[in-house]
Amino acid sequence: MAVTAERFAKGMTFDEYVRYAGSAENLAREAFGGGYFPDGGSMGGPRKDNSAIFRERYAKAKLTDQQAAAIKWLAAQPGGVSKILVISEDWSSDCRRDVPWLQRLAEAGGLELRIFNRDGKKILGVRRPDPAAYPDANHDLALQFMKKDERGEWAAVPVAVFFTKDMQELHRYIEFPAVYQKDRVRAAQNAARPGETADQAKERSAKEFAALQAGPFFDIWASAGIDEILSALHRKVLGVTHG
Amino acid sequence: MAESPVTPQRFAQGMTFEQYVAYIGTPENLAREGSTLAGSAPRKDWSAFMRARYAKTRLTDAQVASMRWLAKQPGGPARLLVISEDWSSDCRRDVPYLQRLADAGGLELRIFNRDGRSLLKGAPDPASSPNADLMAHYMSARDGQRYASIPVAAFFDRDFNELYRYVEFPAIYHKDRLVAEIRGPRAGETAEQTKARGGTDFFAMLESPFFDVWADAAIAEILSALHERCVLAGGRHG
Numbered sequence: 078m079a080v081t082a083e084r085f086a087k088g089m090t091f092d093e094y095v096r097y098a099g100s101a102e103n104l105a106r107e108a109f110g111g112g113y114f115p116d117g118g119s120m121g122g123p124r125k126d127n128s129a130i131f132r133e134r135y136a137k138a139k140l141t142d143q144q145a146a147a148i149k150w151l152a153a154q155p156g157g158v159s160k161i162l163v164i165s166e167d168w169s170s171d172c173r174r175d176v177p178w179l180q181r182l183a184e185a186g187g188l189e190l191r192i193f194n195r196d197g198k199k200i201l202g203v204r205r206p207d208p209a210a211y212p213d214a215n216h217d218l219a220l221q222f223m224k225k226d227e228r229g230e231w232a233a234v235p236v237a238v239f240f241t242k243d244m245q246e247l248h249r250y251i252e253f254p255a256v257y258q259k260d261r262v263r264a265a266q267n268a269a270r271p272g273e274t275a276d277q278a279k280e281r282s283a284k285e286f287a288a289l290q291a292g293p294f295f296d297i298w299a300s301a302g303i304d305e306i307l308s309a310l311h312r313k314v315l316g317v318t319h320g
Numbered sequence: 321m322a323e324s325p326v327t328p329q330r331f332a333q334g335m336t337f338e339q340y341v342a343y344i345g346t347p348e349n350l351a352r353e354g355s356t357l358a359g360s361a362p363r364k365d366w367s368a369f370m371r372a373r374y375a376k377t378r379l380t381d382a383q384v385a386s387m388r389w390l391a392k393q394p395g396g397p398a399r400l401l402v403i404s405e406d407w408s409s410d411c412r413r414d415v416p417y418l419q420r421l422a423d424a425g426g427l428e429l430r431i432f433n434r435d436g437r438s439l440l441k442g443a444p445d446p447a448s449s450p451n452a453d454l455m456a457h458y459m460s461a462r463d464g465q466r467y468a469s470i471p472v473a474a475f476f477d478r479d480f481n482e483l484y485r486y487v488e489f490p491a492i493y494h495k496d497r498l499v500a501e502i503r504g505p506r507a508g509e510t511a512e513q514t515k516a517r518g519g520t521d522f523f524a525m526l527e528s529p530f531f532d533v534w535a536d537a538a539i540a541e542i543l544s545a546l547h548e549r550c551v552l553a554g555g556r557h558g
Contacts, residue, residue, distance in 0.1 A: 139380075141380065254540070256537075261548060261552065262547075262548055292385075293383075295382075296382035297386055297540050298540070301544070304490075308537065315501055317494070
């Protein structure tokens with residue numbers, strides 16, 4: 078099932094999304110509570126107002142001249158990139174890292190960007206999105222753009238799907254760039270140090286992860302995400318097939 | 321893995337970036353066999369290109385801050401060994417950025433030619449190249465074959481323990497597939513036309529913004545790998 082122009086138009090612009098992130102309506106929605114059920118579904122928790130972080134990261138985000146030139150070139154090609162569909166949840170550090178940069182990419186290339194929540198009032202509490210069980214979510218979209226890895230399929234966010242003017246999909250980027258070995262980095266942070274209790278390890282790891290998000294490496298990965306997208310779109314334009 | 325040939329004395333024999341750029345334009349270098357897409361070729365003088373590319377290369381604030389942070393960690397990167405040949409577009413793309421990275425982190429960078437007077441064919445041989453010991457140690461492996469791919473950028477701590485090596489191009493470039501497509505035949509082309517057009521298209525790509533997108537991606541790949549190593553070491557040692 079393809080994404081129609083009508084469905085795409087229902088998403089939020091970046092400005093609308095940032096305002097929405099701070100709204101009472103959004104803050105009343107369940108966020109990720111920090112744990113998973115055995116099937117991989119997420120446990121819920123209260124939502125924080127992340128709108129200021131999105132605003133600050135957008136203000137600071139700056140493509141290199143060559144990244145800007147590359148997206149302009151890609152947008153100018155016949156059948157070139159014209160629209161970006163984003164699935165985001167503001168409790169996700171990967172979304173806070175990438176979505177402001179995706180907006181900068183859209184601006185540089187003159188692309189239309191539309192953002193959709195993944196979830197409705199309830200967080201995705203089971204592994205697989207289910208439009209019937211969560212009618213107020215955007216699980217129809219989430220199901221189309223699942224992350225696939227050796228563990229199976231996941232409704233990871235952010236999702237950024239690149240389309241031509243006629244809504245032909247060119248590329249999809251999901252969750253984080255390949256150079257960010259997030260699972261290994263987080264596992265190392267989570268591992269208890271000698272003499273630490275489980276609670277101490279959890280607290281220290283959370284602090285280290287927060288520091289990582291505030292530090293320079295987060296922008297290295299944001300920029301690497303952009304490089305990965307540009308390089309993939311470039312291959313697509315040149316007709317390089319996968320394999 | 322074989323014992324590393326990279327001792328402080330061996331490392332010190334390499335050229336600084338400035339020495340390397342000056343060397344590129346010397347009769348000594350220009351008399352060495354070079355290479356193009358078609359194979360062996362006389363060497364062009366790339367010294368002005370390398371100088372200009374270094375001058376316009378700017379790391380982002382985040383890249384500078386990340387490199388400084390890494391260099392300050394216990395056992396962090398302090399030295400950078402580079403194997404390069406100026407006829408390689410991958411070397412021309414990355415080496416000026418590697419020097420900027422060394423500038424940012426206060427790393428010592430030393431550059432070594434891969435080849436001697438003639439182009440390397442087969443395994444590195446000390447009889448034909450003075451740096452065969454280094455190249456033999458840093459061969460890349462792909463599909464069961466070993467290649468003397470360049471550039472090689474090997475990062476060491478102060479005591480010459482190797483932390484990470486970057487080879488040839490960043491993963492997102494997918495160069496082999498991309499270049500096969502660019503140099504592949506188009507409908508109605510003769511073999512000669514394909515070769516001429518493929519060469520023109522490849523060199524045009526080197527002038528496009530994507531060349532610097534890949535340089536940026538290489539820096540991201542290096543910084544991420546050094547960061548990961550540092551975080552994992554923290555987990556092991558407390």
